[in-house]
Amino acid sequence: MSRTTPLNEDELTPILDDFYRNGATIVREILSRDECDRMIERLDQIYAEPYFADMRNVKRKSDHDGKAPIVVHRLFECDRMFRDLLVREPIISIAETVLGEHCHSIAQGCILNRTDMGINRFHVDDGLEFPITNDEVKRHDPRIQIPVFRMSVQIALTDQDEDQYGPSQFVPGSNYAGRQPEDPENPTFEGRGPVSLLMKAGDLYLLNGQTWHRGAPNTSDRVRYLFHQVYGQRFVAQRFWPYLNYHMPDYVLEGADERLLRVLGKHPEMAYG
Numbered sequence: 153m154s155r156t157t158p159l160n161e162d163e164l165t166p167i168l169d170d171f172y173r174n175g176a177t178i179v180r181e182i183l184s185r186d187e188c189d190r191m192i193e194r195l196d197q198i199y200a201e202p203y204f205a206d207m208r209n210v211k212r213k214s215d216h217d218g219k220a221p222i223v224v225h226r227l228f229e230c231d232r233m234f235r236d237l238l239v240r241e242p243i244i245s246i247a248e249t250v251l252g253e254h255c256h257s258i259a260q261g262c263i264l265n266r267t268d269m270g271i272n273r274f275h276v277d278d279g280l281e282f283p284i285t286n287d288e289v290k291r292h293d294p295r296i297q298i299p300v301f302r303m304s305v306q307i308a309l310t311d312q313d314e315d316q317y318g319p320s321q322f323v324p325g326s327n328y329a330g331r332q333p334e335d336p337e338n339p340t341f342e343g344r345g346p347v348s349l350l351m352k353a354g355d356l357y358l359l360n361g362q363t364w365h366r367g368a369p370n371t372s373d374r375v376r377y378l379f380h381q382v383y384g385q386r387f388v389a390q391r392f393w394p395y396l397n398y399h400m401p402d403y404v405l406e407g408a409d410e411r412l413l414r415v416l417g418k419h420p421e422m423a424y425g
Contacts, residue, residue: 154181154354159246167358168246171358174321175325175328175362178355181352182242182354183353188310191233191309192377195224203331208226209225209227222266225260225393227261227379227421228404228416229261235404237381246261247303247383251303251383254386254419255384255386258302258383259380260381264376266370268369271368272368276365278361282298283331291330301385304359305356305382307378308377312376315348316356316373318372320357321348321349321367322342322359322367323364323365326346328341348368
């Protein structure tokens with residue numbers, strides 16, 4: 153099963169209600185298993201090709217204390233298959249609904265969690281956007297829908313349907329905490345602890361990066377592949393290394409339609425130039 157059409161209102165409304173309320177939600181059967189297998193095959197090739205280490209799409213082992221790297225970056229540079237996934241339906245229309253019609257990609261990559269390797273501590277992505285510094289204020293008002301500036305779309309390329317396979321975990325409602333998790337190993341928010349996002353290959357989840365989340369330790373003998381593409385509102389900077397001097401290769405833009413060009417960063421002149 154796979155899907156290449158936008159969600160209708162009846163399908164989208166409960167998904168976004170859950171996303172805004174709890175900070176993460178699963179959307180089932182977006183990619184087919186064949187698509188996932190092709191992506192894994194290409195990812196393995198990219199990890200093995202020295203060219204992509206030279207281009208810093210894959211960090212060298214020396215950057216990881218001699219261990220194999222676990223993240224590959226800027227996959228839109230590596231294969232048109234990944235580039236075109238940025239505007240795959242229903243992913244792109246969900247992003248546009250949450251972030252607005254001028255949203256763009258700020259990152260695209262894949263995390264490979266080998267046995268006992270991964271980002272195992274609960275965290276928020278980057279920094280707090282709406283920090284609460286007054287100890288007397290325990291959380292943001294639940295009557296308010298917290299604005300979302302960045303949204304991650306995390307796609308399972310392998311089955312992550314049991315805790316032994318290292319699924320993502322999140323603490324429901326912690327997007328309203330306005331704080332980093334006090335206990336990065338086992339946090340709770342208003343009495344609710346971590347919940348596993350159990351998925352089959354081809355499922356995805358939407359994540360507000362302000363939600364406390366992690367990848368659970370992978371205790372199995374198989375690699376967990378979690379593909380991610382992160383979208384931001386127009387004013388959110390794209391995160392393409394080396395940042396200041398980054399130049400998108402011309403071949404990435406070849407054959408792209410206007411929607412894809414915008415997602416890659418083409419915008420009309422707007423506020424602040």
